[in-house]
Amino acid sequence: KAGVTQTPRYLIKTRGQQVTLSCSPISGHRSVSWYQQTPGQGLQFLFEYFSETQRNKGNFPGRFSGRQFSNSRSEMNVSTLELGDSALYLCASSPWTGDTEAFFGQGTRLTVV
Amino acid sequence: GQQLNQSPQSMFIQEGEDVSMNCTSSSIFNTWLWYKQDPGEGPVLLIALYKAGELTSNGRLTAQFGITRKDSFLNISASIPSDVGIYFCAGVFGANNLFFGTGTRLTVIP
Numbered sequence: 546k547a548g549v550t551q552t553p554r555y556l557i558k559t560r561g562q563q564v565t566l567s568c569s570p571i572s573g574h575r576s577v578s579w580y581q582q583t584p585g586q587g588l589q590f591l592f593e594y595f596s597e598t599q600r601n602k603g604n605f606p607g608r609f610s611g612r613q614f615s616n617s618r619s620e621m622n623v624s625t626l627e628l629g630d631s632a633l634y635l636c637a638s639s640p641w642t643g644d645t646e647a648f649f650g651q652g653t654r655l656t657v658v
Numbered sequence: 659g660q661q662l663n664q665s666p667q668s669m670f671i672q673e674g675e676d677v678s679m680n681c682t683s684s685s686i687f688n689t690w691l692w693y694k695q696d697p698g699e700g701p702v703l704l705i706a707l708y709k710a711g712e713l714t715s716n717g718r719l720t721a722q723f724g725i726t727r728k729d730s731f732l733n734i735s736a737s738i739p740s741d742v743g744i745y746f747c748a749g750v751f752g753a754n755n756l757f758f759g760t761g762t763r764l765t766v767i768p
Contacts, residue, residue, distance in 0.1 A: 549700070587761065649700030
């Protein structure tokens with residue numbers, strides 16, 4: 546069974562640009578959550594999608610958004626990039642919303658210059 | 659947001675030694691999780707704890723859910739070189755909101 550797949554693995558963007566990251570969950574999993582990991586702030590919850598609906602949202606500005614497709618694949622978008630958005634973005638999948646045992650992908654390392 | 663204090667921040671131990679790390683919070687959590695993250699990889703779930711006072715083992719790893727529901731600890735016995743990595747605790751609050759500790763970086767000296 547394939548694990549959680551995130552693409553791309555690495556990205557370099559310029560301030561002010563926007564970026565879209567992709568996450569394919571484990572087959573059969575319907576919940577996808579996104580996290581931002583930085584050395585200073587650690588792992589922080591961004592949002593969770595289940596059945597194409599955002600179920601939970603962390604404390605991030607509106608520049609961070611996401612969506613989920615009918616096949617459970619999810620995308621995360623960050624608009625008007627800032628230097629502080631440089632981070633490892635991780636997605637985690639679980640079978641159902643409210644499942645605490647989430648499985649993480651390898652992450653997308655975003656560098657904003 | 660919820661604050662999770664994880665300690666120690668880093669540990670250097672000899673192969674074969676036991677390791678202990680803990681996580682404390684000012685808030686109550688419904689579930690405690692422990693993850694390990696290797697360089698360039700996402701976190702991998704090691705142990706999940708669902709009840710106050712619960713003690714759970716996974717091989718050489720043992721974790722406990724504190725009776726106050728505000729803390730948890732993880733023990734690793736007889737450490738080996740592949741135990742190297744960053745260990746994160748995470749508390750689950752409300753509807754599947756995970757809050758992570760700041761991590762404990764473990765180095766095992768052969």
